[in-house]
Amino acid sequence: MNKFTSIACIAFLSMSLSLKAQQQSSQQLKPIIENFVQETEQRSQLEQLAHELLDQVGPRLVGSTGGQRSHDWAISTFQKWNIQARNEQFGTWRNWERGISHIDMISPWVKSLDATQLAWSPATKKPITAEVIAMPVFQSQAEFKAWLPKVKGKIVLMSQLQNYGRSDYQYKEFATEESYAKITEEKKQAADAWKKSLEFTGFNNNTLPLELEKNGASAVAISYWTGIMGANRIFGAKTKTIPMIDISNEDYGTLYRLAQAGKAPKLTIDVKSESKGTLPTYNTIAEIKGKTKPNEYIILSAHIDSWDGSTGACDNATGVITVMEAARMIQKYYPNNQRTILVCLWGSEEQGLNGSRAFVEDHPEIVKNTQAVFNFDSGTGRIVRINGGGFEKAYDFMGRWLYAAPNYITKHIETTYPGNPSSGGSDHASFLAHGVPAFMMGSHSWGYGGYTWHTNRDSYDKIVFDDIEYNTILAASLVYMADQEAELVNRDRRAMPLDKDGNTTTWPEPRKAERSDDYYFVK
Structure with a gap:
């Protein structure tokens, strides 16, 4: 930064602080x-x-020691400020502790993948080395049923292949209008075809992993890409006995294309985690x-x-x-x-x-x-x-x-x-x-x-x-x-508006809290 740039920056900062001070003082x-x-x-x-x-x-996943540490940390911090605080237990949850993950492609070339095991995933007792198989776009239920036995012993790629891996705003900014329109339409068609393919299986993203497990898959891999380069959503596993992992869009695409081309990529998966009964679930309540x-x-x-x-x-x-x-x-x-x-x-x-x-x-x-x-x-x-x-x-x-x-x-x-x-x-x-x-x-x-x-x-x-x-x-x-306020404020509810079909909407009804993980996991 040169001398004149520095002076300009200092002047701008002074003006900004002055403006903020004026805004505050004028408001009293x-x-x-x-x-x-x-x-x-x-x-x-x-x-x-x-x-x-x-x-x-x-991280503070419910049922983990990290979650417990966060509540204890909050109590300790409030107490330092002389604010009374307590943890109120309202239920229990499965105690699962994440360990170290090693997810590596070993063929046709070697790379450590950008991947993670999903929350509550079963661990590997010893590393799994297996061929990768990609779930294709099915045209009928019969086609799915004919494919299903092929998953035995394989690591199954269960998500749609994303051929366009850049964020949409980049395509919109840099592509020609014709190219952007073409890409947008191709992405829509691919998404629609994948949705229809999933319907042909008779399962959904939550239930299909268990069906793959039932048919002998060694592991299930997904890529829950957000549409932003490098960002994937990490939720919970849907398997009971085999690992379920998420792989970055970039690495997932490599594996999918290799499998599609018949090159039989292989992975070694070694994911450590530990399930240890249940832990209490809390709300931390501080009180002045x-x-x-x-x-x-x-x-x-x-x-x-x-x-x-x-x-x-x-x-x-x-x-x-x-x-x-x-x-x-x-x-x-x-x-x-x-x-x-x-x-x-x-x-x-x-x-x-x-x-x-x-x-x-x-x-x-x-x-x-x-x-x-x-x-x-x-x-x-x-x-x-x-x-x-x-x-x-x-x-x-x-x-x-x-x-x-x-x-x-x-x-x-x-x-x-x-x-x-x-x-x-x-x-x-x-x-x-x-x-x-x-x-x-x-x-x-x-x-x-x-x-x-x-x-x-x-x-x-x-x-x-x-x-x-x-x-x-x-x-x-x-x-x-x-x-x-001298009194509690007015709680009168508005006259509720009509929905798109012309029916009067209703005020939301209270919903019961779930106090254990029984409703959440497939038993």
Whole structure:
């Protein structure tokens, strides 16, 4: 960087900081909210929290010791801040511990593959060396049945071959219009053909692995590519006795083409993991007791569990550190809170909101007297969308609460009132089903859907801390303002809109929490 560039950068930074200061001062922030802003700018602990949770605790798959460590870490951290916290058990889950994986192509040439065993995959007692067979596009059920005996002793490639491995936005940006149209149509045709082929088997992606296992396959391999180069989704295995692995799109394509060409590629698979009975599943509940209305509640919500293809940074360590840091600031700068403030870190959200659904079942007295729930579970971006949740008067109270937050934060937020209640997706839905004003904090994408959501790329380096700082100030400000209300806010529900067929939609019904893994695994 040369001297003049440096001067320009310093001037730009000074202007940016000056603008931010002007925005704050012109709005005349409430003193406590101003403290939240200054604390975040000068003494934020977000990066330290992320380092501890992601680098030290690691992935937090339900039923794993990593999941247990995360709850214990949260308790210890809250206690350092003089915030009372506890783990509430709501069920149990299969205890599975990931070990080391070696997945190597040994013929027709040698390469260690970019691959991983899926969660809860059976381990190999000794390395498996076998030929790879690729599942073709079937034209009939008879064709599938004729092919099925060929899987015996083989490692079966069960996913569609992706001939176009670049992200769609690259094709759109760099290809000619004619080429882009051609590629788009070919991709659609291939996807439709594969979908039809799967229908001919009589199985789906969840049940076919067991059928392959039943017919003697040595292992099942998939490639759950997201459409973004290098990113694959890592979920759970669907086999009972043989390993199930995910292979990167690049390596999977090599294997598939070799198998298609009759070159009989071979793999050696050695995946270590251990199943050790069951472990408890928990919610971690931190509590800042209300001073004058202790039996009324405001809830900061985020799920602490994750999938384990990576460390679960954007889903949902970012939400966890946001609500924890907000609680730290509230404890420090708002000592006279009227209502009890709960910070709820849910377990087993990824398997169907089990932690939050269990909480609302187990604590009807809290549900009845909750002022609001603010749920953070949408990645690393700054908050830009808030839905009124279907409450008729949501604009009245949310408008007041948002207006008090710094306008350099709220100016990015688009609100929808009264909005519609969500029936799923994240933990706010568990409360909405019981008529509690619960709000999902919708954020900028930062490539969340394709790049980090449940993928092997959801790691610390994807966090945008500038945006998380905004969200932390917003979270603390909303809690403070919700607590300033003299009474619990209005819970009247909107008249529900019509669906596309002209029928009146209904408010989501409460759903029972699953408190064990019995429903999840094929026994």
